[in-house]
Every structure is written in structure tokens, then in C-alpha cells.
Amino acid sequence: MFLRFPCVHRLVSDCMLTPAHNKRRVLLVKLSKSCTVRCNSDEGQTNPPHPGSEQASRQSLLSRRRRHLSPLERISSLLPQEVLSPEVEQLREQTRQEQDGDARRDFTQEKSEAGTVSKLEDLETHVASDAAEVPNTHEEDILPGESFLNFGELVIAEYRKKIRVEFRKMFQLEAGSRLQSSWGIILHDDIAGQPAGCFLKTSRGVSISIRRASLEDYVLYMKRGPAIAYPKDAANMLMMMDVAEGDCVLESGSGSGAMSLFLSRAVGSKGSVLSLEVRKDHHRRAILNYERWRKSWSLHRGQQWPDNVEFHNADLCTASPLLSGRAFNAIALDMIRPHLALPTVLPHLYPGAVCAVYLANITQVIDLLEGLRCRTLPVLCERIVEMPARDWLVAPALQKDGQFHTKQAPTPDEDETDRETEENTYDGGSPPFGSVPYIARPHPEQMSHTAFLVKLRKYRH
Template identity: 60%
Template sequence: MDEDDSQKVGRDVSLVRRRPLSPLERISQLLPQESLGPEVEQLRDCNDDRTEESLAVTEDSNTLVASDQICESDTPIKEITMPQEEITHLSNGRTVADCSDVQSQVGAGTPSHMAEPLPKSLPRETMIEFGELLVAEFRKKGRVEFRKMFQLQEGVRLQSSWGTINHDDMAGRPSGRIMRTTHWAPILIRRPSLEDYVLLMKRGPAIAYPKDASMMLTMMDVVEGDCVLESGSGSGAMSLFLSRAVGSKGTVLSVEVREDHLGRSVKNYKRWRLSWARRRGGEEWPDNVHFHQADLSSASSLLAGRGFHSVALDLISPQLVLPTVVPHLHPGAVCAVYLANITQVVDLLDGIRCSSLPLLCERIIEVPVRDWLVAPARQKDGDFCTRKSPLSNEDKKDLCGVEEKGESANDARPFGSVPYISRPHPEQLSHTAFLVKLRKYVQ
């Protein structure tokens, strides 16, 4: 091979190496070999074979020679043989027989009633049992097409547009398992988080969304052992978040003026505690929320002798209850107010000014959350797009000879050449509420 030809081949190889790495490539190169999934290993092996067929390394490590030109030379090529025992072993030490066993245990294409035995559970891991609350979720193209919270019962079926699953098949299995319906649709069965529960539980009035409740807890700086006052129990969403924040050493006093709203919040609170005890093997959720039906503006006797580290108000007219609440709020503590529209915010500030209450308005905010979709780019026919390396004019001329032979520079690309595309989710949560942070001061 001439010196010019070797430089030409070197430029061809450098073009392939200059291709930008995909997220799958970057991450898989950092992970240990034994942690890679079978799909990644298969992609890696296939593309490594392509690279080895198209390029060969000579004795000089700085000189690369094309494989077709090596075959045309007079240099004899020694045939390399490998014992059959070594061929049957994979790079991570497992045999082909071991891999077939692993694939049979995955059960991705097996109905739930024909699944293989499950692996041993982790320490302190509890299996799903009857009476628990579960969430069934079906996703398609990055979107949630079906989500339902239900209680596991004997002899009952989970109904959906994608088929049914027997409740009996879910019992005794770990949470987070994908099960197949009668229509072969993959449904994820898992235990609900507190966020899932407040979004899917039965409601009376509108709830304080988890994003707003989390911000209110940050404003109020609620820690374990605090005594918190909540006015406007609603459906019990904020009561549950406060209950978890104050822990077993703290207390929450929740006041609601309407009897039907109070009944709904109490039911949701008890239902969550019962399900928590089952999923934790008897460990109880702290019973630290005390519900009362009263009008807080005229319930000074209910607050007599009490002091609160923070206050959460979810009322139409919170300025009417502030004169009763502020005397029981610790100096320097925060009162977080949840209001639906800006007119209520103006009325609140006007009421504080007219009543000469010792409150400072520190912040008036709303909490936007924007969901995104990130997935491999696909064409209209459903096939994955292929990332192409940019080529200069000189490089295109050099590669003309290779393309005439029916080959391209992308034939030697490593795995993970599919580009990713990201865009905002088409379904966005719009405005929910304004959050007002009031702090008590002492003159």
C-alpha cells in the first residue's frame, strides 16, 4: 500500500470515530460489562463484527489497512481456531445455556399465569398481598394511555380496554412487575406513591396538587415534631403531606367547615393508613392528624392553649380567619395560603392591611411544571432514524470509491447510532393556584 492510500484509509476511519456518540453509547461505556442488558450486548457485538469485517489492523499500530486489500496481497493469512469450550462462554463469564435460562426467567412474552418462578426477594422486600392499594399503568410511545388505582381482592379482575388481569395472579409477586393482559398488552403493576394516591383517590373538592403541596411545605419549613394548623381539609391531600412531614412526634390540626368535605378527607386518610400497614408488614403510618368540623373564624375555643409552628390555609376568603389564627402562630413562623385566582390574592393583602395584622408578605408565586418527552427518533414508517456524520467536500471525494462498491461510511459505525429527539409533552398541567407566603413579625 502506498503512503497516500494509507493516509486516505486513516481519514476514512477518523470520520467514523468523529461521529458524535449517542446517549446509549456514552452511558453503556461507563457501565460495567456485567450490568449491560442483552439488547445492548447484541447491538455491540453486531456492530463490532461490522467494524472488524471492514477494517483490519496491521503489525504497525499506526498504519490501518483495509480488509479487502489484505486479501488481495500475497501475505499468507493464518487461520485462527478456538476451542469449543471457549466459544460457548460469553464475555461476562456466562455460558450459552446460562443465557437461555435467564431469557426463560424474564417472561416478557409470557402471560401472567404462565410466568416462570421469581428470583429471591431483597432484604425487607414485601410481596403484594390482598387488601393493598395498587396502580396499573400502560404506556405507549412515552405516554400514559391507562392508569388506575384499585384494591387487590380475591376473585376479581382488573378491567381495561387492553384486556383483563386476574387479581389472584398479582398476589405474592413483587411490586413493579409487568404483567400481560388477555390481549397481550404489558401492564405495569406497582404500589402507589403518596403523589399517585392523592391524584387518583376519590375527591370531593379540588385537591392541592403535589407540586403546590411540596412548595408549601418548603415555605413553611415543616420538620418532624412540628405542630401545624390546616384550615380547609378538602379531600385530604394536604393533610397527608403534612402528616408525613411532621412524623410520629408531630401533630396536625385539620379544620373543615363542611361536613361532606370532612368525611371525604377522613376516609382518604384512613384508607391510605390501612394500605400502608399492609405494604410495610404491619408498620403503621403515624396517626397524627386530628380532624375537626368548625368555622375557624369563630373557633377561638378550639385553638385555646395551642401554639403552631406553621399554618396552611386553603380557603376562599382566608383574610377572615387570620385575626383568629395569627395570635396562635409562633413569632417568625410562616402562614402559607393556597388561592385559586389573583383576585383572591388582592383581597387577602387588602384584608391584612385593613386589620393591621403583624404579617409580612414575602412571596406570591405559582409553581409551573413542564413535562418533556425524550425518545429515540423515528421515521413516519416507524423505523428508527440513523445518525449521519457530517462530511466535508474533500472527504466526500475520498469516499466516492467506497460508495461505488456498495459500501458506506456508516456500515462501520458502532452501536447506538440512533439519535434522540426531545419535545414538550402535548398534555401540560396549566395554572393550579397562587401561593402566598406570610411571615409573622413582632414589633
Template identity: 50%
Template sequence: MIGRRSLSPLDRVSQLVSPEFVSQEVMDLRNGPHEWNCPQDPRPLAPPSSQREDCDVQPPAGEEGVPPDPQGEPFKPGDLIIAEFKRRHYTEFKNMVLLTESGKLLSNWGAVPHADIVGKLPGQRFRTSAGVEFLIRRPSLEEYILLMKRGPTISYPKDIAAMLLMMDVGSGDVVLEAGSGSGGMSLFLSRAVGPEGRVYSFEVRADHHKVAKKNFLRWRTAWERRGRRPWPDNVRFINKDIADASPELESVTFDAVALDMLNPQVALPTLLPHLKQGAVCAVYLANITQVIDLLEGIRSCRLPMVCEKISEVSLKDWLVAPSVRKDGSPSQRVDPECSVEPQQSERAEDDESDGDDGAKPLQTEPHPAERVKPFGQVPYIARPMPWLPGHTAFLVQLRKFKPAGKRSQAEDPS
């Protein structure tokens, strides 16, 4: 008779337990198989994941089906990199450069040839000619916007994130942006709407229009050189005043609008016919007097818009790090004084350290900075950074509503 093979880890583990400690349900499982009155699923069993052709989730692969390197893509000429140097938890140097074959990363703390960086992986440290270590890595979109070449003042990432939440932008949406600026908001909108969406970005000044297009193209090129999927080419930059843009907006309906201009109330009458009912218009304004002028313009023109929110986004960075002395060694937590005698284990260790001849074995003391204290023995400091950011902008959330007493063509039977 062939013995029954256990199909459950619980069944196998229960064999090691005394019978008086095993529940009746487990004993029933030991006695043999049971007939379960369960309806049989008419669907056939799915093949293993390696044999399914209609599986939505496929392992990423590089060229010719080779899986990508888990360590990431090494640096190549044409990549954007960030060099960073910190001293005592404070950033002393941070710069974004474009890698070339014969260039040099220059700073007050020495230089690093680009040839030494090409072929290396991100997250490594490189020593400059002056002996200072720089951390080299790729920039995030937030860092790119803060460090890119600017024309006008940029919309800061913290404000851009709040505006995206206001507009509730998703994949496939069609969004209008008035005031391209340096292209920071355009990049975030492009990523939010995805390849199936569309962004119309208007800028009245030709120099700002040129800077925005250049920054957008520079980020797209750097992104695609990482070996990732292509950045969507879904932004149409238009060098024109939004108040005179009726021909470009013809037959286009927008899911949301982002305004970054001096007088947004002037552009609202042109945008409203192309904005969906219930859609949000997020406005970026520098001072509170502009907010008052915006609301007064909506009231006096009787525009079908309601102001839902006026906010100011604040940001505070904190420093949390182990407390260290001037020599670099970690500070020792001071225990309260007590009159308890030393433990017996400590005395035994002292006795065992003495040999037969009374000589103690030689021990090398590690440097104070290399000593690893037990968990909970090192005190920490926690305080806000001294450079608290000031005011950047006011964010106004407007929503288009349907005026009372007016019916749409779909509701009008005539």
C-alpha cells in the same frame, strides 16, 4: 527471624517497582517501623459493629429477626396498586385499584384477574385478556393524591411541596390546616411533622370532612401493608369552621399554618394569637382577586403580618427518547459524505469472509428493532410534552411579626 508483614497496600505494590522510581518516604517505610510521637487516645477501641449493643444503626429485620427480602414485599389482598400502559412514550391508561382475592382489573385493553397479581413482586408486566401488557406497581404518595377519590378540588403536589418549603415544617412541629379538602395536604403534613408532631385539620363542610378522613385512613392502611414502619396517626380532623374554633385551639401554639379556603382573611384574626412569632402562614388561592382581598384584609385590620412572597408554581414535562422509525427500528444517524476509501480492516474482513470454495458462511440478520447501535449512533428527540399544565393556584407566604412599641410578658418587668 520472622519477616515483617506489610500493613499497607502501597507498601506491597511498591515492592514491584524499581528502586529508582520509589520516593524516599516509601523507602523509609520499607526499612522498618518508626516511633511516632502521637498522643495516645485514652478511649478504648470500639468493638466490631456486630458486637456493639449501643449502635444507633441496626440492620433492618423482619419478623423474628429475619432480614427483609431484598426484592421487596409481594402483593397481597388489600394492597393499593397502579396499572399503567404506555404507547410510544405516552400514557394511554393509568388506574389505581385495591387488590382483592376475586376482583378483576378492567380496562378498554382487556382485563387482568387480581389472583394473577397476588403473590407477585411490583414492577412486573402482566398481559391482559386482549394481549396488552400492563405495568403493575405500588403508588407513591404523589400518585395516590392525584388518583384518589376526591370531594373538592385537590391541592396539587407541586403546590403542596412549595407550601411545605415556605412553612419550613420539620419533625415534631405542630401545624394547623384550614380546609381539609380531600386530604392531600393533610397526608404531606403528617409525613413532614413525623410521629412526634401534630396536625390540626379543620373543614367546615361535613362531606369534605368525611372524604378527607377516608382518604387518610386508606393511605395509612396501604402503607402499613407494605411491611414498613407504621404511618404516624398524628392528624386530628375537626368538622368546624376555623373562625369559631377558639375552644379547640386553646393552649395550642402552632409552628406554621396552611390555609386553603375562599376567605382566609376572615380566619386570620382567630389564628394569630396561636401562631408563634416569626412563623409562616402559607395560603393557597385560586385567582389573583383572592390574593388582593387577602392583602387588603390584612391592611384594613392592621394584622401583624407581612407578605413576603406571592408565587405561581409551573411544571413542564419533557419527552426525551431515541428517535425510531415507523417499523420500530432506531433511526440511524446520517454521517456526512466523504471520498475516503474504505479502511484496510474492512477490506480484510471481506477477504476473510470468503472461504476456499468461495462460499460465504450463513449469517442470520437480526430484526431492525433488535439491533443495538453503538453509543452515540442513535439520534434522540427532546421536546416538551404537548399537554402543558395550566394555572393551578397562587401561593402567598405570610409571616407574623411583632408590632413596634409592644412588648411581650417576658420582656415586661412589671
């Protein structure tokens, strides 16, 4: 019998190393006869665990990955703990640890895969549900003529951390699209229908302000080819030229279309703007930016933006046929060498009107003045100016814990007890007016130099 079961013979030999094991030799021989039958039957009689429980998943994984046991492992699993030798106990413990480790890894992997699938299926629902909960807008809070954000409008999304702008983006509302940022996602469908100037929460719970893009925002964030005329310079040029509704204005150097838009709004539906650009790519970009703004503005206002700008791809120095029979109330030049074009355009400018020139370098200003001197043109240089814009940071002084600092009035005549009582009157709420000190300093990010503006006025001999 022991010849047919060498593993049993080795187990019996191990057990005989101690006197206490000699009494159980007969038991080992009897168990060896039926070990194969009993082990096979035990494998198929495991009670099924409760379905849906964590234990059921673990045992199912164990059953799927269970390997065939050797005769030594089968016999040792049937014997009591005190009968086994240290070598057999070590072997059985090692096998149990391997099985538990495999089952634990498989169970963790199965749970992670199930969670991943669930997250992928519920992604859109999760993003939509985590969007900002905007308080209900009562009908009495809606002002007369107020309109809500619509698809197709240009919108500005902005996130400020304390007093610093961390994120700002201009985009067009489109159905099914989403606003993506480092602070989370907002669906365009959740933005449409909201009032302008609202705050919406991203998928990460960060509040971002949503508002309509103004003309200033648009010219700063629109797609551009060459450098634009910045709003501060365009506003000063409009003041120099004294542009009013119904005027006819000539512009040379359409660029990206920024100055064309400002002139279009200034002259209104009764006026007109003739804009010339020598480069074809800049000419196309100016037209696209102009039409895009008109479309967004009409969706907001419910009426069309005046189609009063006439774009031409031409050189002003050789554009006499385009100017023939026209007269202009003002001229805006954004050119590298404007002194070469002045003899062509000045005959079409009303006497006493202004030609405003936009120049990037002071050397260009010198060339312009030298050209006026050599040609003796009937214009007077009234002003050469640079328009700096200096931003400032002004904010209440805060302590490290976020509380407001409070002003401490000098009280040399009071005793220490009265002073402590006065300092402790602040309960952490909003301090009274005039009691909080402010910190004011220039903004670290300045626009610096943009251009020189030259004001030329035509006179009659």
C-alpha cells in the same frame, strides 16, 4: 292400476314424451306395485354412521328433520337418471337442495352452540391461563427487605404505548376480583404475590405494569370532593413552612385530605396536625381518604402510619375554643377568604414562623393583601408565586420501520464510497452511545394553572 296411482300415470305420461321411454312402461308398472313397501323398508335400513364423526352428526340431523315423501318423489328416487324427464329432474334437485340446506344450517347451529357452552364453562380457566407468564424469581434476585404485593394494598396499573400513557388506574387488591380494561383482564389473584414493578399480561396478551401506589399517585387518583392541593403545590408549601418532624401544624380547609396526608408524613409520629373543614361532606371525605391510605401503607410496610391528624368539622373564624392553649410551628390555609381568619390564627403562630396560603384566583390574592393592609396584622408577605409544571416528551428518533435513526457526521473530504461504507456499518442492533438523535418537545397535555401560593411570615413588633 293407473287410476289408483295418479302420480304414476303422470310420470308415465312424462316419460312417453320421447321414444326411448316407451320401452320402460312395463318397468314403471311393476315398480309402482312395490314402491310403497320398498321405500318404507329403505327408510329403516340406513346404515348407522360411525358415532362421534361429523358425518354422523349431519346424518342424525337429516333423519330428525326428514319429511314424508310424496309418491312421485318415491318413484323418481328409484328410477335411473336417464329415465326421468327434465321436469322430474328439476323437482328432485330442488328437494335435495332444500334438505341439504336445512341440514347444513342445523349442523352449523349445533356446532356453534356446543362451542359457546364450552367457552362459557372454560372462561375462568381461559382467563387465568392467558394471564402473564412472569419469569421465575430466583432467590438471589430478591433484595433484603423486599415485600410482595398483598391483598388490601393500593396498586397502580399502567399501560404505555411507545412513550404515551394509554391506560392508568388505581385500585385495591381484593381476592376474587379482576382488573378490567380495554386491553384485557387480569385477575387480582394473579397480581397478589408478585413483586412491585412487574409486568403482567392481560387475557389479550397486552403487558401492563403493576406497582404500588405512592402518596403522589394516591392523592391524584383518590375519590375527591373539592379540588385537591396538587403534589407540586403541596411540596412547595412544605418548603415554605419548613415543616420538620415533631412540628405542630394547623390546617384549614381539609377538602379531600390531600394536604392533610402530606402534612401527616412531614411531622411524623412525634408531631401533630389539626385540620378544620367547614363542610360536613368534605370533612367525611377527608377522613375516609386518610384512613384508606393508612390501611394500605401498613400492609406494605408492616407498621402503622402515624395517626397524627385530628379532623374537626368547624369554621376557623369561630374556632377560638379549639385553638385555645395551642401553639403552631406553621399554618396552611386553603380558604376562599383567608384574610378573615388571620386575626384568629396569628396569635397562635410562633414568631418568625410562616403561614402559607393556597389561592386559586389572583383576585383572591388581592383581597388577602388588602385585608392585611386594612387590619395592620403583624405579618409580612414575602412571596407570591405560581408553580407551573411543564412535562416534556424526550425519545429517540425512530424510522417508520422501527429502526433507530443514526447521526450522520459531515464528511466533506471523503469520497462517496467511504461514506456509503460508513453508513452501512449499522447492522440493526443497538447503536453505539451518542449516535442516535433525540426528539424533545413539550408534552401536549399540560397541567396548566393550579393555584397561587402566598408566603406570609409573622414578625414581632
